[in-house]
Each structure stands twice: as C-alpha cells, then as structure tokens.
Amino acid sequence: MSRQKCIALIAHDEKKDDMAAFARQNEKVLAQAKIVATGTTGGRVLEACPGLDVTRLKSGPLGGDQQIGALIATGEVDLLIFFVDPLTPMPHDVDVKALMRLAIVYDIPMALNRATAEHLLDFAAV
C-alpha cells in the first residue's frame, strides 16, 4: 500500500480567508491526506475543518516556510498549495523564494493561487 499523501498548505495574511474557504470546500479530499502548514495558516485551516490531520509548523516569518522547504528536500511533501499575496511586501520574501525554489528543484506540484490549487487537488485525487 502506498503511503498517505502529504499536502503542504500556506497562505499569506490577505489570502487566509481564501485558504479557509478552500479547505472547507475540499475537506473530503484533504481528509485523506496528512497536512502540514505554517503556523497561522494551519490554525485557520483547523478552525474551518477541525477534523483534518494538520501539523502546524512555525509561522512563515519565523521559519515556517523553511521548515516546509526542508520537508520537501527530504521527500515528505507531495503537493504544495501556497496562496501568495502578490501585493504586499514581506520581510521574509527570501524564505518564500527559497521554498518555491526547492519545490521546483524537487519537482513538487505547486499551486500559487486558488484556481490552480483546485485543479491540482482534482488531479492528485489523494
């Protein structure tokens, strides 16, 4: 039997409502996976869907993006869903860029907005 899929969820502040709505809408699919999330995003996802298996890491600006990058490097993440806010400068922009780079290096499917995330979830059908 193949191992349970791991989905990483991250949303910048302006996109957190969107992430909560996305989680609610896709709760059944997400419930079949193990979820890892940056701290605040994970809290919002759990508020929206208390039954999900969510491991909350550090908040993004405090190293959470790098933790998810490390999980990608060790082969533990199958899909990255990251709702990026393109309109707000971030103090941890270099961490965000590093995370995206690792997702590319390890060829992990990566959705940076909701429209793509819906397609990837359908496609991955965990």
Ligand SMILES: O=C(CO)COP(=O)(O)O
């Ligand atoms: O900043 C983030 C991603 O870069 C997200 O972190 P939080 O989920 O803790 O807000």
